[in-house]
Amino acid sequence: MIRKILNLGYQLLEKNKKLKKLKPVLEAVDGFFFGTDKVTTFTPYILDYLDIKRFMATVILALLPSVLASIYFYGIRVILIILVSYIFGGLCEIAFAVIRKKEIEEGFLVTGLIFPLILPPTVPLWVVAVGIVFGVIFGKEVFGGTGRNIFNPALAGRVFITISFPKIMTVDWYQPLVSGWAGFNRFKPDTVTSATPLMLYKSDKILTSFKDLLLGLSPGCIGETFRLGIIIGGIFLVLTRVANWRIPLTYLISVFFLSYFGNLLFPEKFGPPIFQLLTGGLLFGAFFMATDPVTSPFTNSGKLIAGVLLGFLTVIIRTFSGYVEGVMFSILLMNAFTPLIDYLVVERRYKPNNKR
Amino acid sequence: MSILKHYRTFKGGYKFFNFTGQPQDIIIDLGVPKVIFIPLRQGFGVEVKPVVKVGDQVKTGQIIGRDDENVSSPVHSSISGKVKEIVKKNYFGREVTFIVVEGDGKDELEKLPFSEKNWEKLTEEELETKLYLSGVTSLGPSGIPTRYRSSVIGLKEVENLIIHGLGSEPYNICLKTLLKGKNIFYFIEGLKILKKLLPNAKIYLCLNSEEKRIIEEIGKLTSDIQWLEISLLESKYPQGYDEMLIPIVLGKKFPYGYSAANIGIISLNISAVLHVYEAIVDGKPLIDRIITLSGPCFKENPHIKVRIGTPIGEIVKDYLKSEVKVRLIMNSLMRGYELKDYSLPMDRTYTHIIAIPENTERKLFSFLRLGLHSYSYSSCFLTFNKLEKYPDTNIHGEERPCISCGYCEEVCPVRIIPHLLSKIVVKHLVNEKLMHYGIFNCIECNLCSFVCPSKIPITKYIKEGQEKLIIQGCDRSRCILPYFNLKGLEEYQGIK
Ligand code: SF4
Numbered sequence: 044m045i046r047k048i049l050n051l052g053y054q055l056l057e058k059n060k061k062l063k064k065l066k067p068v069l070e071a072v073d074g075f076f077f078g079t080d081k082v083t084t085f086t087p088y089i090l091d092y093l094d095i096k097r098f099m100a101t102v103i104l105a106l107l108p109s110v111l112a113s114i115y116f117y118g119i120r121v122i123l124i125i126l127v128s129y130i131f132g133g134l135c136e137i138a139f140a141v142i143r144k145k146e147i148e149e150g151f152l153v154t155g156l157i158f159p160l161i162l163p164p165t166v167p168l169w170v171v172a173v174g175i176v177f178g179v180i181f182g183k184e185v186f187g188g189t190g191r192n193i194f195n196p197a198l199a200g201r202v203f204i205t206i207s208f209p210k211i212m213t214v215d216w217y218q219p220l221v222s223g224w225a226g227f228n229r230f231k232p233d234t235v236t237s238a239t240p241l242m243l244y245k246s247d248k249i250l251t252s253f254k255d256l257l258l259g260l261s262p263g264c265i266g267e268t269f270r271l272g273i274i275i276g277g278i279f280l281v282l283t284r285v286a287n288w289r290i291p292l293t294y295l296i297s298v299f300f301l302s303y304f305g306n307l308l309f310p311e312k313f314g315p316p317i318f319q320l321l322t323g324g325l326l327f328g329a330f331f332m333a334t335d336p337v338t339s340p341f342t343n344s345g346k347l348i349a350g351v352l353l354g355f356l357t358v359i360i361r362t363f364s365g366y367v368e369g370v371m372f373s374i375l376l377m378n379a380f381t382p383l384i385d386y387l388v389v390e391r392r393y394k395p396n397n398k399r
Numbered sequence: 400m401s402i403l404k405h406y407r408t409f410k411g412g413y414k415f416f417n418f419t420g421q422p423q424d425i426i427i428d429l430g431v432p433k434v435i436f437i438p439l440r441q442g443f444g445v446e447v448k449p450v451v452k453v454g455d456q457v458k459t460g461q462i463i464g465r466d467d468e469n470v471s472s473p474v475h476s477s478i479s480g481k482v483k484e485i486v487k488k489n490y491f492g493r494e495v496t497f498i499v500v501e502g503d504g505k506d507e508l509e510k511l512p513f514s515e516k517n518w519e520k521l522t523e524e525e526l527e528t529k530l531y532l533s534g535v536t537s538l539g540p541s542g543i544p545t546r547y548r549s550s551v552i553g554l555k556e557v558e559n560l561i562i563h564g565l566g567s568e569p570y571n572i573c574l575k576t577l578l579k580g581k582n583i584f585y586f587i588e589g590l591k592i593l594k595k596l597l598p599n600a601k602i603y604l605c606l607n608s609e610e611k612r613i614i615e616e617i618g619k620l621t622s623d624i625q626w627l628e629i630s631l632l633e634s635k636y637p638q639g640y641d642e643m644l645i646p647i648v649l650g651k652k653f654p655y656g657y658s659a660a661n662i663g664i665i666s667l668n669i670s671a672v673l674h675v676y677e678a679i680v681d682g683k684p685l686i687d688r689i690i691t692l693s694g695p696c697f698k699e700n701p702h703i704k705v706r707i708g709t710p711i712g713e714i715v716k717d718y719l720k721s722e723v724k725v726r727l728i729m730n731s732l733m734r735g736y737e738l739k740d741y742s743l744p745m746d747r748t749y750t751h752i753i754a755i756p757e758n759t760e761r762k763l764f765s766f767l768r769l770g771l772h773s774y775s776y777s778s779c780f781l782t783f784n785k786l787e788k789y790p791d792t793n794i795h796g797e798e799r800p801c802i803s804c805g806y807c808e809e810v811c812p813v814r815i816i817p818h819l820l821s822k823i824v825v826k827h828l829v830n831e832k833l834m835h836y837g838i839f840n841c842i843e844c845n846l847c848s849f850v851c852p853s854k855i856p857i858t859k860y861i862k863e864g865q866e867k868l869i870i871q872g873c874d875r876s877r878c879i880l881p882y883f884n885l886k887g888l889e890e891y892q893g894i895k
């Protein structure tokens with residue numbers, strides 16, 4: 044069936060000169076459905092079964108618990124947000140692929156899903172569109188597409204809209220729905236609260252219970268609150284080797300220790316360690332965004348450095364700055380430092396005249 | 400003699416589990432072929448000169464080509480009959496002279512000189528001559544030294560001899576089959592012969608740590624031999640290559656790009672030792688080898704005993720499945736050569752003929768499938784080591800830009816950063832820096848290209864970079880020579 048439609052598409056392209064430009068799109072769809080028929084021509088004669096599509100599909104699989112939970116908590120509108128993100132992000136991607144005459148890359152399947160998950164549930168749809176378009180263009184395409192980008196595109200978009208529309212992004216939060224079918228048959232929650240657990244802590248020193256935090260019963264960004272699911276998804280990613288364990292582990296450990304000692308010395312400033320770990324977007328960021336292979340250091344020691352750096356930055360921003368949440372900014376900053384970290388590590392490792 | 404409790408291994412590498420079509424535990428003798436094509440360049444060394452003319456009558460095992468001036472070993476006719484022609488042919492990208500012998504079906508064996516059932520009575524010189532004349536010296540990546548020029552180094556210069564029986568490739572010769580019955584005693588006799596030949600060498604026997612039975616047996620049989628050390632190694636690819644064996648077994652650095660012989664080490668596999676025994680005790684020159692027919696495209700996967708010079712087509716014709724399109728590969732799926740011309744013969748260097756299906760089929764949602772039979776470095780497929788894996792030639796995905804996932808770096812056995820190197824090469828930024836990043840350390844194991852989810856032919860780029868660097872005048876000798884005291888260098892350069 045699909046084969047027939049695709050063949051029809053190819054015929055159309057053959058006939059119509061103007062449409063020829065759209066060939067990458069069709070090829071991408073074709074490859075998406077049918078895989079490839081190419082064979083190896085030189086050594087090695089066998090290749091690993093894993094390809095980028097599978098790689099990205101694994102990330103999406105790991106995100107599924109969070110997606111489902113977010114629909115449960117925040118209603119069917121979440122699906123709409125995700126769709127908007129996919130459609131606008133996808134259009135940008137296609138546009139660039141057509142202009143560059145290159146194939147469409149699968150990376151945006153992940154970007155387009157991560158982006159809505161780190162938005163507050165009250166976000167207007169047009170902001171989603173603006174954010175993802177900015178993220179794809181300025182986070183990725185200006186650097187030359189997947190693999191060359193310095194910043195995580197989803198985060199770039201998110202930070203951009205946080206800075207441009209601070210009111211929309213930080214004031215209103217929904218209280219998650221919990222009873223019965225909750226969000227599965229509701230368009231959106233109706234109770235609006237104004238504070239996430241991190242904000243509550245910052246203003247009134249109220250600690251939300253760990254159970255609420257783990258299960259996502261406290262307000263927060265769409266996909267960041269169901270932390271049990273995030274942990275499961277994250278461990279899944281690490282086990283499949285799609286995400287490297289080094290960054291999340293060092294990140295979480297360093298957040299833990301920094302806030303532990305901070306809390307010991309200045310209890311009124313630093314939050315207690317477990318609370319720090321379980322609030323905000325830390326787990327989500329550590330497992331799904333800091334581990335993005337393209338934008339994190341590729342050297343192993345670089346990864347460890349990046350993890351510690353991230354933990355440090357996050358705790359500092361959370362504690363001392365005007366922002367309540369520091370995960371996004373610290374990951375973005377780490378992205379910026381990535382080439383430098385890698386450069387230093389590689390230079391150190393391969394010092395000339397180093398007897399190897 | 401001591402058996403290590405724990406096996407030794409290296410960082411990186413990849414273990415191939417359970418590829419379907421592993422060689423079975425049987426040996427079939429393929430018999431005497433009607434016509435043979437003998438290339439005059441086989442195994443280690445340079446091409447030898449023919450010593451027969453068209454029309455000459457030859458016997459099985461008679462020397463038909465030899466060259467005592469250059470590093471080489473004699474070549475024999477593997478059947479008896481008449482020399483039909485002497486032609487030049489393209490053989491794996493090289494012009495090689497072939498001697499074609501038409502058989503007369505008599506198959507009379509011409510034995511090597513100094514026949515003596517008890518080899519210990521032979522003098523060292525006699526042993527060397529016998530071994531040299533048998534052609535066995537050309538087995539192994541750097542030859543077996545004798546008084547004749549059969550290796551780049553002399554007899555007395557060999558300090559270490561490594562015998563390995565590791566199966567680290569997707570398909571491996573079955574040790575159990577090779578050492579069945581009496582063969583295990585022959586093997587140990589072979590070791591003793593080698594020790595007598597190379598008096599200064601310490602002999603290391605490397606075995607796959609999983610082959611418990613063989614280890615025990617050999618351990619028992621050799622418990623009174625002082626000069627032998629058995630090391631157990633993990634059967635992880637590319638463990639079987641000199642470049643990995645030497646650092647692990649001897650703790651020495653390997654002069655990448657040169658041969659192990661240059662640092663006084665010779666490595667041989669187990670079947671070469673058996674051939675040494677046959678040559679010395681039975682007086683039988685190297686006229687046949689045991690190879691395997693592996694891979695899913697053979698109806699059966701036996702070990703077969705083939706006369707050298709038998710055309711590939713002749714060997715596989717009764718075993719190949721006819722309903723699929725097949726690609727034949729020699730020796731290794733990772734590093735071997737594709738066999739396109741079935742009329743070319745098999746030579747001394749063959750150990751496997753592997754047949755895998757040419758998979759051009761497109762599957763719906765191939766990237767979402769479970770993949771119980773898919774092999775992968777990652778664990779993205781629902782599969783277990785015990786399940787059979789079906790190798791095929793499909794590239795399983797499209798080529799994409801590198802996402803720096805780091806798989807290639809993790810598997811690289813020599814600890815270089817393949818994706819960094821290949822990126823530099825692709826950007827045409829080739830300069831000395833590449834050398835400092837260790838580009839010449841690459842042993843072309845092809846693992847990085849194998850695991851890459853973006854399907855980037857990294858090894859190809861690395862080779863390209865090496866070539867460009869050499870054009871620019873950065874020679875690999877500059878990374879190697881200052882740190883090593885290499886032996887037999889001039890001879891070695893002659894061979895390359
Ligand atoms: S395996 Fe491929 S995609 Fe991954 S880092 Fe290496 S070259 Fe890049």
Ligand code: SF4
Binds near residue numbers: 810817845847857
């Ligand atoms: S860079 Fe060379 S040695 Fe390393 S994995 Fe690739 S082919 Fe093997």
